[in-house]
Amino acid sequence: MADPLITLTTDFGYDSPYVAAVKGVLLSLNPAARLLDLSHAIPPQDLRYAAFFLSGAVPYFPEGTLHVIVVDPGVGGERVMLYVEVAGQRLLVPDNGVWTRLAQDPAPDRVIQLRDPSYWRSPLSRTFHGRDVLAPVAAHLSLGLDPAALGPPAADWVRLPIPVPRREPNRLTGEVVFVDHFGNLVSNIPGEAVPPSARVSIAGQEARLVHAYSDAPPETLVAVVSSWGTLEVAVAQGSAAERLRAAAGTLVVVSGAW
Amino acid sequence: MADPLITLTTDFGYDSPYVAAVKGVLLSLNPAARLLDLSHAIPPQDLRYAAFFLSGAVPYFPEGTLHVIVVDPGVGGERVMLYVEVAGQRLLVPDNGVWTRLAQDPAPDRVIQLRDPSYWRSPLSRTFHGRDVLAPVAAHLSLGLDPAALGPPAADWVRLPIPVPRREPNRLTGEVVFVDHFGNLVSNIPGEAVPPSARVSIAGQEARLVHAYSDAPPETLVAVVSSWGTLEVAVAQGSAAERLRAAAGTLVVVSGAW
Amino acid sequence: MADPLITLTTDFGYDSPYVAAVKGVLLSLNPAARLLDLSHAIPPQDLRYAAFFLSGAVPYFPEGTLHVIVVDPGVGGERVMLYVEVAGQRLLVPDNGVWTRLAQDPAPDRVIQLRDPSYWRSPLSRTFHGRDVLAPVAAHLSLGLDPAALGPPAADWVRLPIPVPRREPNRLTGEVVFVDHFGNLVSNIPGEAVPPSARVSIAGQEARLVHAYSDAPPETLVAVVSSWGTLEVAVAQGSAAERLRAAAGTLVVVSGAW
Numbered sequence: 001m002a003d004p005l006i007t008l009t010t011d012f013g014y015d016s017p018y019v020a021a022v023k024g025v026l027l028s029l030n031p032a033a034r035l036l037d038l039s040h041a042i043p044p045q046d047l048r049y050a051a052f053f054l055s056g057a058v059p060y061f062p063e064g065t066l067h068v069i070v071v072d073p074g075v076g077g078e079r080v081m082l083y084v085e086v087a088g089q090r091l092l093v094p095d096n097g098v099w100t101r102l103a104q105d106p107a108p109d110r111v112i113q114l115r116d117p118s119y120w121r122s123p124l125s126r127t128f129h130g131r132d133v134l135a136p137v138a139a140h141l142s143l144g145l146d147p148a149a150l151g152p153p154a155a156d157w158v159r160l161p162i163p164v165p166r167r168e169p170n171r172l173t174g175e176v177v178f179v180d181h182f183g184n185l186v187s188n189i190p191g192e193a194v195p196p197s198a199r200v201s202i203a204g205q206e207a208r209l210v211h212a213y214s215d216a217p218p219e220t221l222v223a224v225v226s227s228w229g230t231l232e233v234a235v236a237q238g239s240a241a242e243r244l245r246a247a248a249g250t251l252v253v254v255s256g257a258w
Numbered sequence: 259m260a261d262p263l264i265t266l267t268t269d270f271g272y273d274s275p276y277v278a279a280v281k282g283v284l285l286s287l288n289p290a291a292r293l294l295d296l297s298h299a300i301p302p303q304d305l306r307y308a309a310f311f312l313s314g315a316v317p318y319f320p321e322g323t324l325h326v327i328v329v330d331p332g333v334g335g336e337r338v339m340l341y342v343e344v345a346g347q348r349l350l351v352p353d354n355g356v357w358t359r360l361a362q363d364p365a366p367d368r369v370i371q372l373r374d375p376s377y378w379r380s381p382l383s384r385t386f387h388g389r390d391v392l393a394p395v396a397a398h399l400s401l402g403l404d405p406a407a408l409g410p411p412a413a414d415w416v417r418l419p420i421p422v423p424r425r426e427p428n429r430l431t432g433e434v435v436f437v438d439h440f441g442n443l444v445s446n447i448p449g450e451a452v453p454p455s456a457r458v459s460i461a462g463q464e465a466r467l468v469h470a471y472s473d474a475p476p477e478t479l480v481a482v483v484s485s486w487g488t489l490e491v492a493v494a495q496g497s498a499a500e501r502l503r504a505a506a507g508t509l510v511v512v513s514g515a516w
Numbered sequence: 517m518a519d520p521l522i523t524l525t526t527d528f529g530y531d532s533p534y535v536a537a538v539k540g541v542l543l544s545l546n547p548a549a550r551l552l553d554l555s556h557a558i559p560p561q562d563l564r565y566a567a568f569f570l571s572g573a574v575p576y577f578p579e580g581t582l583h584v585i586v587v588d589p590g591v592g593g594e595r596v597m598l599y600v601e602v603a604g605q606r607l608l609v610p611d612n613g614v615w616t617r618l619a620q621d622p623a624p625d626r627v628i629q630l631r632d633p634s635y636w637r638s639p640l641s642r643t644f645h646g647r648d649v650l651a652p653v654a655a656h657l658s659l660g661l662d663p664a665a666l667g668p669p670a671a672d673w674v675r676l677p678i679p680v681p682r683r684e685p686n687r688l689t690g691e692v693v694f695v696d697h698f699g700n701l702v703s704n705i706p707g708e709a710v711p712p713s714a715r716v717s718i719a720g721q722e723a724r725l726v727h728a729y730s731d732a733p734p735e736t737l738v739a740v741v742s743s744w745g746t747l748e749v750a751v752a753q754g755s756a757a758e759r760l761r762a763a764a765g766t767l768v769v770v771s772g773a774w
Binding site: 265267272295296298299301316318319469471490 | 642
């Protein structure tokens, strides 16, 4: 059997020693753990960005994979840490809503508050719970610890608001929820809600509805159904974010008879 | 025996969930695969950059290593995906020439078109074949699938033009083919073609021919035989690219009696 | 038993093929080695930065972990490479002082000069000893080679100066030694030297002494005991480096009666 897999997603950046410290703590407790970097380039403390990132990454992993997520603007305050089982994945996360896009459907199977400090590093710092709480807890879980030992079930948790498109007759108004590395603008409008005859407009411009980036000449503003299943506005071989000066929150309007 | 090794090279960036999705798909099909990041910072859709990167990275790996390469401006269009065996390495790549620097000498041993969708994810997106085609195919190969099952042999494939230095009496004119992270300018002029008495000029300035960066005082413009065997223009403890405002394509002239 | 663990820390960047070449050489000699990226985003040739990075990362690893460190402004010159055993960790480093923060207390157990070229790649380049010396030596060590075979014990080595706070009556003057990814300013003033009633000033401004970032409203300039145990100046949910235009070397003054 393959060694237990633990993925890491943080806003620590690639230049600081924080990621390395987390890896060291994990491997000191479980030298056989297999660590896998998802990203350490989440923009600092950007929960919405991280939430979208996780919804585009976590579901692809083998059942039972353990994901450590450290985007934690509330470190050192009152927020607790959580162990979550949802859709076959296991998460260790701050209770700040960053994971709740993953729990829209289905609901989580299990949410536990990390309360028992005997699985943490001691002394506990006030600024680095990724190293001091999540890393050692992940190692213990990967060694077979029963999650029930970590603390009591959570009765409730923080939920991140998820923007939903507004429907009017012949018109659907959504918004950009993620700008990817290429400057593609991923919206929250479901692809199946967009008929082939629809008109897509954003930031005062019209985007040509096509099946693939390559169906339009380079530099054309296009709208495609993204690999996440939602409408995406892109510039073939260019950056739509730059062209339109668009960002998360920019409105996307689909209109036409349907 | 060590678990099968699969390397990943993409232009997805470190901030987007695309790399993570590829890793998840791979590990879901083969949980024992060992994934190794080569780079996810190839400049978006820059085939020349990626081609040089691969020629400086792939040849160092153990024979039989499987390399997944996703730099794919033509995604969703007519271009096919290829499985290639060349110089003891195995590649999964879009048919856009990005790998062909590796096949200058020797020729590839085997090139197969990926045509059988039974090894792909379904439904297939039109924008993300790294996740939907290359990742599952890589997983199947790492589990022992015979590459012949993937599709028919390719009769031909796209070749990326590779700039060759121009020889005149007492003069060799090459160009910068890669600017590295330090701002060193790697040229296409073979080191053995440069006699110790030669003069090297670039962007109107003369670079001092030395054996190592440290043979000249800091801030000197120098020319050395790079670790790839070709002439490289550098500033010791500085950036030649910044100093000269040079980039890929900038001419490098070697002159002198030989 | 888990396969041997080798960590990699370089200033090669994520966009150049140098990291990949190092990984390939390592795995070609020892296919079972487990490679772990600590960082490849050390600012080019910044030994002070790298030294702090290592002191915040290396101590967390399991005893006997082998760390390959390539920040090497003197490559190709007279500097030798070293094998070091210190505080239970094993290092392969250029002899430029980058590792000596780790050896303040305790002293290193063993320092060996890499002199025997039979464990290196041949021919040896003059510009890339990470690939040609450190990678193959690391592979041989991970296969069980006795470090004594690598060369003679080092009688001495380069030490990087480490700034020490200046103590005066009722006043302690330290400096910023590291700026992290969030713009937090890590100083060299030990946390236990700062009484709760102290005043902390930096760049003409006063920082509020708190226990955790979240003890102050967002945007407040605060001073906390960092996760490294020293005083850190931060802006809750913001960047202190940007706010104060501070950098490594900026003075931090703690004053008050004690």
